[in-house]
Amino acid sequence: MSTYPVTADSPAPLRSWLLTDSPDSRRQAAWGGAYRRWLQFRRNRLAMTGFVTVVLLILAALAAPLLATHAPGAQDLARRLEPPSTAHWLGTDELGRDLYSRLLYGGRVTLGMVVSVVLLVAPIGLAVGTVAGYAGGLADRILMRITDVFLAFPRLVLALAFVAALRPGVTSAVIAIALTAWPPFALLARAETLAIRKTDYIAAARLTGASPARIVLRHIAPLCLSSLIVRVALDMSGIIMTAAGLGFLGMGAQSPMPEWGTMIATTRGYILDQWWVPTIPGIAILVASLAFNLLGDGLRDVLDPKQE
Template identity: 50%
Template structure:
């Protein structure tokens, strides 16, 4: 019997053992789910290559060579070269770092905002809940991409402003989900028992509500990451993301749109990376949702 099988079959005697068993059960489900495995098989290599771009990039991503402009893909240049003679493969590796950094920073901002607003609204109720719900509804009444473009244009071009624009437009669904889960959990018997023991509202929120709401928010986040990548690429395509000479996938697609009919690789290959990563993340998120769905257990 393996350690994983023992963790799944041994009856937990303490809260820590129950947590370990829960993690082991979900981990086994992740590692046996086809969508999760496919997503990891695509995302992990691209992420590792991008993070280690200085070691794997065959050329300087910023070096221009007009004598080698618009070369087709070959052994010397795997993805060809762009209109300035820069190696597209090297720029794609460095561009992945920028795109992933924008998405990760935005996701790290969205989750705390959504959790804080949702849990406070669900626990406090009354006028505070009404105000927070109405603010959330106002943000959700605008298409997320359009609102992100407007905010990025108002704040100014740049990677940092792109993160702010994405974070300020993507938190409402997380707040609504956290509020719904909080309102469901706060009426449970164990929460009432904690109140009788004298636990404060803050302690209940942090120790009882948050650990139960967070997995649901995390599952939703994995499904929304693909949309954040597309939003980041859209900002870069319109010149509102990372600025030249920095490489970014959306900006690389914009650089190649004038050559799309004859030198298709300049725009198509960075666009293919955006599609592939978004597709893999969608499948990964679907797999995570199915594994962690209580109805599937």
């Protein structure tokens, strides 16, 4: 059996080990498949641009305390609404706070909300979809009708209703967005499950005495993950826009917390005279949304078998 080559001075044997047409183990086959998908993904320049941009945004948000030049809440009314300069790289807002520093810390809030939403909705959507698709019958009808109810309302409007029922804030916004974002994941998982449950290996698993829960968890759910990952990447931009929209409407992160949507809301009155103040966080939202869209398109080309 082949061993995993770990020497740093032998990249050619490592590449040959990964790209062999006759792997000696399941581990070698898995690593080889992942490496081939990475090579295919890397050839897509737009997807790589999105991937690099997303990584840079996440690193910048995580390293905000190191990269920021000022405290995000430090006010200097004598320097309010200053244009970009060497002292304040992106200018200052209506209270003299440094926009560059607030943008970095705002990335922590906005991207943190998005990650929290994804960690909530992906498992919920996967669970609902696989259970509905495999069980069928009454369980399928009930779960799908509940899904249809959530799909009948625009996401932002439904999220506003949930936040109003709770109270404005980051936690309420995350819960509200999660409650409105899971139906597409459930529909996708159900469609994949309906195709998978009729295959021979699922029938073989039943014959061996595997319980429905084991079949769903060990055999069906893993096969739905690739499509779910693609859907998550494509939906990230919509989640960012919803999170920023809630902040803009005063139902998400509350001022003085630096969040991109809230930053636009508190400075929208200066759009004509001091255009950079609301425009800069708007550009951040645009860049993040576009980057996730490009990344999602690249992942769809690599992971979605229907695209092959």
